[in-house]
Amino acid sequence: MTNPLKGQYHSHSLTKNFLPYAFYALLPIALFRMYFHPFSFPQSTPDQLPHNNSYILTSSSSSKEEEIANETRCDYTNGKWVHDKMGPLYNGTTCGTIKDSQNCISHGRPDLGYLYWRWQPSQCKLPRFDPNTFFHLLSNKHIAFVGDSMARNQLESLLCILATASNPNLVYRDGEDNKFRRWHFTSHNITVSVFWSPFLVRGVEKSKTGPDQNELYVDTVDERWGADVDHIDTIVLSIGHWFLHPAVYYEGGSVLGCHYCPGLNHTEIGFYDAMRKAIKTALKTIIERKGANGYGIDVFLTTFSPSHFEGEWDKAGACPKTKPYKEEEKILEGMDADMRAIEVEEMEAAKVNAKQFDGLKLEILDVTKLSLMRPDGHPGPYMYPFPFANGVHERVQNDCVHWCLPGPIDTWNQILLEVIRRWNIQSTREESKEHPMLARF
Structure with a gap:
């Protein structure tokens, strides 16, 4: 030039x-x-700015590089919950998209202290979610949440946050319990979808009239969402809890084995290997389909979210705690650690596979530890409206798996947005290096 x-x-x-x-x-x-690759701007509140904010440039070349590194990389896995007087990002009593059983405030939960905590990563600050930043970065795009009820829980959290700035219009719904839904934000032409797919791969869920076990085909993606991948720009996958259920696994047209299937002549192999294969199949399918057509996609895999039952879930197990665990009170171990490890390992392997294509960005959304530390964030008995209105019952069913809205799960979306924002910053800087004249404007 x-x-x-x-x-x-x-x-x-x-x-x-x-x-x-x-x-x-x-x-x-x-x-x-600037229209196709807009600049991102930091949050306006000073105490919410990222650590070593890279928008404040110095004259030192080495300082610039350090600032860029801090701005584009942060490990959100480790940190602690700190008290936050600012409170929740939205009002749960006015958000129309929350599933009733997670609407703890409207169901009469009396203790509201669980709303006044925020996750503080060890290496950086996590800005408070700004809906306008989300709209700016995902304008004209389609973001989809795919998986089990935790995917739906996270989706509804995001919609409630965004609804504080712009009204989401429900444009499609189908399936029992609205398992397939789609919203549109006309203000920024953003589509938000949820796809029910508790295994990510093709499967037949057990029912009263069907088999007593789930049937999973671990080498074939669930086309209820797979068929729409070409029209998705950002996809958030979330599975885990449904793999604890009895199941028979198929691969290559034959039975691979099963998990807890007494009475059937199948080899008991547990569920870990089947879950690993399902994740591998889903990520491989996304990479190949999006890479082959030359379109990019941002892929997130939300890690396993631990439950907090004290006792058996179906035998009056409850989650009565009203404050987060302290660092020394709880460690990540056992099944929770194993499930997370599988997801992290498969995402790292998928990143290597994705390098053969342009425009694919993959990241683990590591929420296992921060979720483990929040036994106070579940609906508990308030999965039902005012469960103690007529006095204390001998036994009240508790939900210690899903999360109250508002609640700790809102942090998952704060991290999601921050990763996307940092990707945008990195992409902008790389393009500025390639076209230095444009960087002057």
Whole structure:
């Protein structure tokens, strides 16, 4: 590209005449770049700004590199819950998308202290979710949540946050319990969908009239969401709890084994390997389908969310705690750690596979530890409206798996948005290096 300022070394007159034309020639290019790759801006509240905010540039080259590194990388896995007087991001009594059994406030939960905590990562700050930043970054895009009821729980959290700034219009719903739904934000042409797919792969869920076990085909993706991948720009996968149920697994057209299937002539193999294969199949399908057509996609895999039953879930097990665990009170171990490890390992392997294609970004949404520390965030008995209105019952069913809305699960979406924002910053800087003239505008 010819340097538009070259004429200044020959003649002052030529420079004076040429510069205005150069400016008007570059202006539409700059506007074009800013429209398709907009700059991100930090949160306006000072105590919510990311650590070592890279928007404040210094004259030192090494300092710039350090700031860029801090701005684009952060481990949200480790940290602690700290008290936050600002409270929740939205009012649960006015958000129309919350599933009734997770609407703890409207169901009369009396203790509201669980709403006043925020996750503080060890290496950086996690900004409070700003709906306008989300709208800015995902304008004209489609984000889909795919998986089990935890995917739906996270989706409803996001919708409630966004509804504080713009009204989501429900444009599609289908299936029992509204398991397939789609919303549209006309203000920014953003589509938000949820796909019920508790295993990610093709399966037959057990029922009263069907088999006593789930039947899973671990090498075949569930096309109820797979068929729409070409029209999705950001996908958030979430599975785990349904793999604890009895199941028979199929691979390559034959029985692979089963998990808890007494009376059937199948090899007991547990559920860990089947879950690993299901995740591998889902990620591989997304990468190949999006990579083959040349379109990019952002892929997130939300890690396993531990439950907090004190006792057996079906034998009056409850989650009565009203505060988060402290660091020394709870460690990640056992099944919770194993489920998370499988998801992290498969995502890392998928990242390697995705390198053969352009435009694919994959990241683990590691929420296992931060969720483990929040035994106070579940509906508990308030999965039902005012469960103790007529006095204390001998036994009240508790939900210690899903999360109250508002509640700790809102943090999952804060991390999701922050990762997308940091990706945008990194992409913008890389493009500025390739086209330095555009970086001046």
